[in-house]
Amino acid sequence: MGALALGSTAVSAESTRRFIVDRQSLRSERDVEVVHELDEVGLLVVRATEDVLVGARYVPDRQYSPRLPHTGSRSSRVEYPPEGDDLYAYQWDKQDQQIPATHEVTRGEGTRVAIIDSGIGAGHPDLEHAVNADLSKNFTPDPHGAPGPFGGAHGTHVAGSVAANDQNGSGVIGSAPATELVxxxxxxxxxxxxxxxxxxxxxxxxxxxxxxGADAANLSLGWTFRFRDGWGEFWGEAMQRTTTYANRQGTVLTHACGNWGGTLQFDKDQRDSSETAGGLTVSATGPIGFKWGAEGTEKPAYTPAYYTNYGTNAVDIGAPGGNFAVDAPESSGNRYYDLVLNTVAEPEFSEDGEYQGATYGYDWYAGTSMAAPQVAGATALVKSVNPSYNANQLKSTLKRVASVPDEYNKKYYGSGYLDTYSAVVE
Structure with missing residues (x-):
């Protein structure tokens, strides 16, 4: 009997999966393991066998891995501390957005931005001032916690774009260095x-x-789901409930719109995660030839990036995310200068998973992942000078001052190209 019981347990464990469930429709919670209880939106994230969900509205939970655009083979990482002067000279994105001039008005004081990502390397010298460790949280099944030192390079880069220190005399700067990061x-x-x-x-x-009470939450994710095919309808509803709740609570969600160079406009079956209520869907732009072009910068910072997704009614705003001259020969020079430079962290682990330490530095990345935090930082700056604004007013301000460049189509920009300085001083 013991062997039979062991066999039954093994079968049950193999068929146990994660699901997102409408709580009201679930007959009993006795046979499910609750992973996340989201009463605010009437959802549960559970581990269960599918048979106990009969009669409920649910969708299988799924794992997602992000896809960054191709930017060539290169060795461009800058270790901390950087040699010589600070690295602002290479931050075409912050120059384009007039961030130092904006800081004469506000640096984002009194605001809070959540970074929903791979974790922030909170020990990075350009970020250690900004991260609220008490509010930070690990939502994954792994044991490594949050904030860093376990933060990954992607999340640390995103965090630096929002809040890297502008007053430490070296390194890079962020759009809203006085905001609090979670x-x-x-x-x-x-x-x-x-x-x-x-x-x-x-x-x-x-x-x-x-x-x-985050004023903005950045989601540099860019994944898709299907509304009308199989499970997609309830997944879309779950996302809609959640993002609507955030908007009503005053949190602006800034979403990366994805990096496969496709339209989000006409595919009725497939929608990007960003196309839900309560957020700003962000496309990516970037220059060609910054500091490496034979005759200077050949294309301006607002040029649509070769990889960015697009769609007139799908994209809300365009922002600097980096570009890349894919057709230029390798001998063309430092093409990666057209990417976005900011903070990175590389945690190191032993073979048994024990944390060994982290290396901090800077690197050039590109993607709508890099564009979305430009908008999150701008949101914090606008909130800082307009503390009574709700989420809709913050979004409206950013969209109102944005404009579509004359030489490009609206499908790449929605309302237009981000203008951080004008949004703050209008």
Whole structure:
């Protein structure tokens, strides 16, 4: 009998999966393991066998791995501390957005931005001033916690774009260095190249962002789901409930719109995660030839990036995310200067998973992942000078001052190209 019981347990464990469930429709919670309880939006994220969900509205939870655009083979990382002067000279994105001039008005004081990502390397000298460790939270199944030192390079780069220190005399600057960052880690295996996120963890992090009063929450994710095919309808509803709740609580969600160079406009079956209520969907732009072009910068910072997704009614705003001259020969020079430079962290782990330390530095990345935090930082700056604004007013301000460049189509920009300085001083 003992052997038979052991066999039954093994079969049950193999068939146990994660699900996102409408709580009201679930007959009993006795036979489910609750991972996240999201009463604010009427959802549960659970581990269960599918048979106990009969009669309920649910969707299988899924893991997602982000896809960054191709930017060539290169060795461009800058270790900390950087040699010589600070690195602002290479930050075409912050120059374009007139960030130093904006800081004469506000540096984002009195605001809070959640980073829903791979974790922030909070020990980075350009970020250690900004991260609220008490509010930070690990939503993944792994044991490494949040904030860093376990933060990954992707999340640390995103965080630096928002809040890197502008007053330490070296390194890079962020758009809103006086804002408070909250590290909400949803990507697991931050020490490996194949990190992934459960979509149910992302929903939980969005709800948490709203509950702690974040003025903005950045989601540099860019994943898709299907509304009308199979499970997609309820997944879309779950995302809609969650993002609507965040918006009502005053949190602006800034979403990366994805990096496969496709339209989000006409595919009726497939929608990007960013195309939901309560957020700003961000496309990516970038120059060609910055500091390497034979005759100077050949294309301006507002040029649509070769990889960015687009769609007139799908994209809300365009922002600097980096570009790359894919057709230029390798001998053309430092093409990676057209990417976005900011902070990175590389945690190191032993073979048994024990944390060994981290290396901090700077690197050039590109993607709508790099564009979205430009908008999150701008949101914090606008909130700082307009503390009574709700989420809709913050979004309206950013969209109102944005404009579509004459030589490009609206499908790449929605309302237009981000203008951080004008949004603050209008």
């Amino acid at each position: 590290d909400l880690r949803v990507f697991s295996e931050t020490h490996s190249a194949g990190f992934s996120a459960w979509l149910g963890d992302v929903l939980a992090a969005i709800v948490y962002s709203a509950n702690i």
